[in-house]
Amino acid sequence: MPPRVRFAPSPTGYLHIGGARTALFNWLYARRHGGTFILRIEDTDTERSSGDMVSGILEGLRWLGLDWDEGPEVGGPHAPYFQSGRLDRYRAVANRLVEEGHAYFCYCSPERLRRERERAEAAGGAWQYDRTCARLDPARIAELEAAGAPRAIRCRVPDGRVGFTDRVRGRIDVDGSGIEDFVILRSDLHPTYHLSNVVDDVDMAITDVIRGDDHISNTSKHLLLYAALEVEPPAFAHVPLIFGPDRKRLSKRHGATSVMEYARAGYLPDAVVNFLALLGWSPGDDREILPRHDLVAAFDLSGISGGNAVFSPEKLEWMNGQYLAQMPAGDLAARVEPLLRDAGLLPEGGPVDRALLQRLLVLLQPRAKRLPDFVDQAQPFLVDAVEYAPEAVKKHLSSPELAGHVSALRAALAAVEPFEEAPVESALRGVAEARGIKAGALIHAARVALTGRMASPGIFEVIVLIGRARTATRLEQLETYLTTRP
RNA sequence: GUCCCCAUCGUCCAGAGGCCUAGGACGCGGCCCUUUCAAGGCUGAAACCCGGGUUCGAAUCCCGGUGGGGACGCCA
DSSP: OOOOEEEEEOOOOOBHHHHHHHHHHHHHHHHHTTTTEOBBOOOOOOOOOOOOHHHHHHHHHHHTOOOOSSBTTBBTTOOOOBGGGGGHHHHHHHHHEEEEEEEEOOOOOHHHHHHHHHHHHTTTTTOOOOGGGOOOOOHHHHHHHHHOOOEEEEEOOOSEEEEEEEETEEEEEEEEGGGGEEHHHHHHOOOOOHHHHHHHHHHOOOEEEEGGGGGGGHHHHHHHHHHHHTOOEEEEEEEEEOOOOSSSSTTTSSSBBBHHHHTTTOOOHHHHHHHHHHSBBSSSSSSSOOHHHHHHOOOGGGBBBBSOOOOOOOHHHHHHHHHHSSSHHHHHHHHHHHHHHHTTTTTTTTOOOHHHHHHHHHHHGGGSSSHHHHHHHHHHHHHOOOOOOHHHHHHHHTTTTTTHHHHHHHHHHHHSSEEEEEEHHHHHHHHHHHTTTTTTOOOOOHHHHSOOOOOSSSSHOOOOOOOOHHHHHHHHHHHHHHHHHH
């Protein structure tokens, strides 16, 4: 039977790197096995959930290219995929569990519980619910009910051990004594995560739960619920957490923790996906660059490693550079053009010489790590006049005879035919030789004249791309600069 | 504190008893290429947490310690 997996975020924050990786693993698993990837929004915490967060999460998933087969906006046989739309169902299940004796009403005041907890914490330990309400006699219950006392519903945790075989961890067992009688339905009739999560996983016929390590200890509670509901639990796979470079758990406190921030910073979705897949998972061999389809083909739960992983911005950057370098010029142009427009480097609304733009981007390609790098490096090619960087002036324009050399170069270039790299190169080298200077000196001066910078693509490519006319103009501008400077 | 998980270069991974004088990648250093900066090629430094077992043999298995992490909510 094809697997059904889900990513079930709560919309209390943006889609961050950790959540994205969990979603990715689920997606890869579904795609690898021809299964179904379901997106379910766990918005039972009305205080902290928001519609903005929902759209932020959808946006992040879409950007990453993690398409869901069932869920918000696409629907499906188990709609709605928002828990806030399924409250009646959870209430019914909670009541059924009470009727069957697997759960009971709890009238304890939250204040009292909080005090107990604080006291225990002060004493250096943890507090477990003392089962006061599990022992209430029927008369007292009737009394409380008659008074309309608010009540929550708690799961009655049985004695004995609960355990499961995690698909990445192996066997995990805990003793029921370590699990308190947890709340499954709050007094405001909203379910807690444990209940809604299990009910939905059952209703939606989830076969494999792939989620963060932080849910391991919840799993025993969930198992108790599956048992009470008399349904076979899904298989579980708990994946390690991701930490920031500071070794702290990923959170909003880390700068670029939202995937959309990476989108804005000029990272490619494929690169981010590839990078994320390799955080805590390995194809088993030495491959590093695995495009989406390779990832799908290679993905296997057994390749997930045990320890937590530290996020490496440097490696992401490297990987992005790899993807940028491999990108076809047309695709690249489509992505960079809007950025160039935003930067005011392309004519307002005007047409663009596509071929020229692509030639330029190809030149810049091996030097780029992120999309904005193209904008920065394309700048000299798209403006009317360049500004000389102070260090470039200092380093390459100090020779007093330079104006004459540049003038000679300009004259030579005017006669070059055809205006292509090889002829341009021999023209420049010819001038250098004739004037008894190193070609390098002339090249550096030309680079400053044409780009204003210390670094650029190969100078002959630059000259040709900038064109005969503009090259002449810029060389002349340099001559003027050299002869008029103080 | 209790319970649970984890433990190989700075980082991410490979390694499923002999193939390991431990391999790859990022990052870092050097060299090459070269007009600069990248890219690329070559190359170097860099790790099996500690202690006991088991075994002819342990990075790999077991136990203990230490360290790190997670969970202990009417949050998810």
